[in-house]
Amino acid sequence: MSRRPFTPKVVTANALLEGDAVWLTEDDRWTRDMREAELITDEAVADDRLLFAIAQPDVVVGAYLVDAESGDQGPGPSHFREAFRTRGPSNYAHGKQVGE
Amino acid sequence: MYTYNDFDDAFVRERVAQFRAQVDRRIDGSLTEDEFKPLRLMNGLYLQLHAYMLRVAIPYGTLNSAQMRQLAMIADKWDKGYGHFTTRQNIQFNWPKLADVPDMLDALADVGMHAIQTSGNTIRNVTADHFAGAAADEIEDPRPVAELIRQWSTDHPEFQFLPRKFKIAVTGSPNDRAVTRAHDIGLRMVRNDAGAPGFEVLVGGGLGRTPMIAEVINGFLPRADLLPYLEAIVSVYNLLGRRDNKYKARIKITVSETGIDEFRAHVDDIFQHLRGEFTGLDQQMLAEIEQSFAAPTFRKAAVDKYDNARAEGPAFRSWSDTNLALHRAPDYAIVTVSLKAHGATPGDATSDQMRVLADLAERFGHDELRISHEQNVILPHVHKSDLPEVYATLRDHGLATANIGLISDIIACPGMDYCALATARSIPIAQEIATRFDELKLEHDIGALKIKISGCINACGHHHVGHIGILGLDRAGVENYQVTLGGDGTETAQIGERAGPGFPADEIVPAIERLILAYLGLRQHPDETFLETYRRLGLAPFKAALYPEKEAAHAA
Numbered sequence: 119m120s121r122r123p124f125t126p127k128v129v130t131a132n133a134l135l136e137g138d139a140v141w142l143t144e145d146d147r148w149t150r151d152m153r154e155a156e157l158i159t160d161e162a163v164a165d166d167r168l169l170f171a172i173a174q175p176d177v178v179v180g181a182y183l184v185d186a187e188s189g190d191q192g193p194g195p196s197h198f199r200e201a202f203r204t205r206g207p208s209n210y211a212h213g214k215q216v217g218e
Numbered sequence: 219m220y221t222y223n224d225f226d227d228a229f230v231r232e233r234v235a236q237f238r239a240q241v242d243r244r245i246d247g248s249l250t251e252d253e254f255k256p257l258r259l260m261n262g263l264y265l266q267l268h269a270y271m272l273r274v275a276i277p278y279g280t281l282n283s284a285q286m287r288q289l290a291m292i293a294d295k296w297d298k299g300y301g302h303f304t305t306r307q308n309i310q311f312n313w314p315k316l317a318d319v320p321d322m323l324d325a326l327a328d329v330g331m332h333a334i335q336t337s338g339n340t341i342r343n344v345t346a347d348h349f350a351g352a353a354a355d356e357i358e359d360p361r362p363v364a365e366l367i368r369q370w371s372t373d374h375p376e377f378q379f380l381p382r383k384f385k386i387a388v389t390g391s392p393n394d395r396a397v398t399r400a401h402d403i404g405l406r407m408v409r410n411d412a413g414a415p416g417f418e419v420l421v422g423g424g425l426g427r428t429p430m431i432a433e434v435i436n437g438f439l440p441r442a443d444l445l446p447y448l449e450a451i452v453s454v455y456n457l458l459g460r461r462d463n464k465y466k467a468r469i470k471i472t473v474s475e476t477g478i479d480e481f482r483a484h485v486d487d488i489f490q491h492l493r494g495e496f497t498g499l500d501q502q503m504l505a506e507i508e509q510s511f512a513a514p515t516f517r518k519a520a521v522d523k524y525d526n527a528r529a530e531g532p533a534f535r536s537w538s539d540t541n542l543a544l545h546r547a548p549d550y551a552i553v554t555v556s557l558k559a560h561g562a563t564p565g566d567a568t569s570d571q572m573r574v575l576a577d578l579a580e581r582f583g584h585d586e587l588r589i590s591h592e593q594n595v596i597l598p599h600v601h602k603s604d605l606p607e608v609y610a611t612l613r614d615h616g617l618a619t620a621n622i623g624l625i626s627d628i629i630a631c632p633g634m635d636y637c638a639l640a641t642a643r644s645i646p647i648a649q650e651i652a653t654r655f656d657e658l659k660l661e662h663d664i665g666a667l668k669i670k671i672s673g674c675i676n677a678c679g680h681h682h683v684g685h686i687g688i689l690g691l692d693r694a695g696v697e698n699y700q701v702t703l704g705g706d707g708t709e710t711a712q713i714g715e716r717a718g719p720g721f722p723a724d725e726i727v728p729a730i731e732r733l734i735l736a737y738l739g740l741r742q743h744p745d746e747t748f749l750e751t752y753r754r755l756g757l758a759p760f761k762a763a764l765y766p767e768k769e770a771a772h773a774a
Contacts, residue, residue: 135245135316137270176247179265197695199267199634202643206268207635209563209645212298212313213268 124161128152128186128193129171130203131178138213139203140178141193142171148178150214152204153192158183219280219586220365220510222330229373230327233334237261238320245317260340260378262333263319266638272311272319273336274326278346278364278388279307279596281587283576288329290572296322301572303557303565305591305629305678306385307345308336312636334372339380341371341452347389347396348590351513352552352598354544358407358415360390362508363444366500370445377452381459382467384452385424392709397591399423399432399711400683402469403451408438415441421451421481422473425677429713430470433478435485443489446496450489454481514584516547517601524602527609534609536662537620542605545598551605553583553597554590555612556619556627560656564630564648565593574615582608591680592629594622625660625667625734626652629680633673633690634697640673642690642697642723647671650727655734664734666747670705683707685749686730687714699726701733703760704752715757717764729764736763 129142130152140148141155149155158164164183171181184200186193195201206213222230237257244254258264262273274289281289289309293301296318297311304310314322326332336343344364351359367386371377377384389396390407398404404420417439423432439447455469458476466475473481528535543552555575558564567575575595579587582604588596600608612618621627628651631637633644648671655661670684674691681687687702698720705714721729734748740759741751752760 132265137265137314137316138268175250176245179251198697199692202634203267207312207645208643209566209635209649210298 124159124164125185126157126159126188126193127164127183128155128157129164129167129181130155130184130200131171131181134175134177134179137179138218142167142181146170152186152194153189155186155193157186157188157193219282219361220507226330226369227327230330230332230334231324233261233332234320234323234327237323241316241320256338259337260334261319261323262336263314264337264638266312266636267634268636269313270316270319271636272314272322272333273304274309274311274331274333275336275343276307276309276331276589277368278344278350278361279348279589279591280350280361281589282585283580283587285329285331286572286576286579286587288325288331290569290576292322292325293569293572295325300566300568302563302632303567303589303593303595305593305631305680306343307348307589307591308343309589310632312632337383338378339382339384341367341374341377341380341384341386344368344371345385345387345396345401345591347391347394348588348592348596349395349543349552349598350390350588351511351586352545352550353391353393354546355393356391356546357409358390359511359513360388360396360405360407362504362511363405363407364388365507365511366445366504367448369503370448370500376449377456380452380456381461381472382464382469384455384469386448394707394709394711395590397680397683397707397711399709400425400429400680400707401432402455403448404432405444410438417441417444419447419451422470422478423711424468424470425680425682426468427465427675428468428470429677429682430474431711431713432470433473435478435482442501443493445500446492447485447489449492450485453488453492454484458484514586514599516550516599518549519601519603521549521602524605527606531606533613533620534606537609537618538605540620540624540662541622547599549602551600551602553600553605553608554622555595555597555617556621557594557617558621558627558652559616559619560621560626560652561649562616562652563645564628567595571615571617574611574617578608578611592627594627621661623666623668624662625655625664625669627668628652629668629670629684631672631674631678633671633679637673639676640690641675641692642673642699644671644673644679644688644690647688647690647699647723647726651730654727654731658731660734660738663744664738664748665744666749667734668707669730680707681705682713683711684714685747685752686733688726688730689720691720693720697723699723701726701729701764703733703757704749706749717757717761719765732763732766733760736760
């Protein structure tokens with residue numbers, strides 16, 4: 119049975135207190151800047167990192183693995199939904215796009 | 219309007235205190251998210267894409283000035299200085315912090331408001347005709363009945379864990395402005411041949427994944443039987459409704475799988491049993507509620523200031539032609555304040571705008587405001603002589619857009635700019651359509667037209683009942699917009715027909731423009747609306763306008 123090859127991923131969630139999007143870094147922090155996230159290229163590591171995230175219910179909510187792309191400044195989103203999560207809404211300059 | 223009695227106040231305060239303790243326990247780690255989620259949803263708190271979102275009920279869309287000012291205060295103190303009015307007569311705050319929410323709920327309780335049952339598998343905020351108590355075509359004000367339903371359904375012990383959410387809408391007018399046929403239960407106030415008041419009861423309507431128009435379960439339900447009958451319907455649904463599949467759990471599926479006749483027979487059985495348990499207390503409560511909805515004393519005064527302003531000011535005339543509706547008192551008008559300035563976010567009001575509206579309601583509007591499911595604000599009782607001053611104040615605050623019922627008066631859900639369920643954005647599409655048709659200066663020539671946009675299949679933007687409906691989807695990682703045509707949310711309700719393949723984001727506005735230009739060429743006379751033209755000609759000529767390449771390929 120053929121399996122789809124593993125594509126690079128990041129662990130993301132929402133912060134418990136503020137509710138905004140956060141990403142897991144290699145040194146076990148939660149960052150508001152996706153470019154600082156750990157880009158995971160190995161499936162076993164990905165599963166392990168997700169478990170690590172889920173085990174922090176007093177810090178983050180709804181952790182999940184999502185596809186990401188490697189860029190010059192660090193990992194970036196590969197789907198428009200994840201791109202919006204790095205910026206904020208398009209109708210007002212609110213959220214991460216203005217450093218909130 | 220209704221003011222909380224000691225019981226209501228104590229109940230809401232107790233709920234806030236409970237929720238405050240639950241939030242504390244969530245933050246200190248003693249509650250997991252799985253444990254906390256149902257608790258926060260019962261109190262209207264969602265977690266969205268960028269932040270928490272608090273959904274506050276505006277029962278049957280009615281507010282007084284003190285409540286509107288409090289919403290403005292909440293927006294300033296705990297949010298970003300604005301609120302979003304929704305298609306179910308709620309207001310949503312998009313940026314609260316978890317720890318602040320109990321304080322926000324306390325501030326709501328201070329003015330007799332709450333966020334209870336604005337989410338979860340319960341009976342949701344009861345909606346009503348936004349012209350209730352004011353409309354010239356009204357048989358009876360539906361709000362006392364809606365308030366009775368609010369009290370009956372709030373924390374109803376049997377209905378806290380329904381198979382799925384449950385929405386009730388009430389109208390007191392033959393012209394259905396409350397989309398009753400797209401609700402789980404729709405109530406239309408009618409009179410029988412003997413003149414006795416009652417309801418036509420509709421059941422099993424809904425939009426979403428499987429859109430359905432409600433069926434009549436009871437053509438005339440006597441007024442006094444309302445609560446036991448509603449309780450019977452929801453009980454039958456609670457027993458028969460599917461819990462194995464979220465997408466088949468709404469009552470519309472229960473009714474269509476069971477068949478309306480068998481469903482009705484079940485309801486009648488339970489009703490016979492329940493009828494005796496309602497011994498008149500509900501009617502006594504209704505009588506008390508009715509007193510608090512007594513109509514204001516309407517002033518009699520000359521209206522020449524209004525007539526003169528119309529004669530002298532084309533902008534005022536245009537606004538009064540478009541944004542006023544017939545009031546039951548001849549010297550009064552119902553003012554619809556557009557929250558759809560061209561290029562603005564449909565349904566959003568800044569805290570300053572909320573305060574201006576509150577002031578206008580207090581000075582000129584018998585202290586009443588309404589929120590419509592079409593995401594506008596209504597001053598239901600304004601004497602015509604006051605309209606020039608009301609207009610001038612609205613204009614100074616970006617609230618005098620003359621577009622009610624026109625192409626830029628678009629319903630749009632928050633879409634993927636905010637909503638965690640969305641598959642595409644809605645707001646930018648609404649903004650671009652409104653801006654484009656404002657540039658073309660065609661809006662008033664096009665006339666009555668309802669565009670409704672949803673950012674996912676759940677259809678909060680009511681796209682199925684838009685004359686033009688737009689549904690945003692994710693097609694292979696790209697936003698894509700499907701068009702439906704010929705939908706109608708009124709008493710002649712109809713689900714729109716899908717026109718064909720969807721359009722990418724940068725092609726949807728030009729497609730709508732082609733559609734409208736085609737309509738202008740097809741209509742028999744300037745008074746034939748888009749919907750009438752569509753009903754006369756059907757999909758074909760509109761499809762040809764939407765997909766000209768296919769048409770050309772077909773001809774070749």
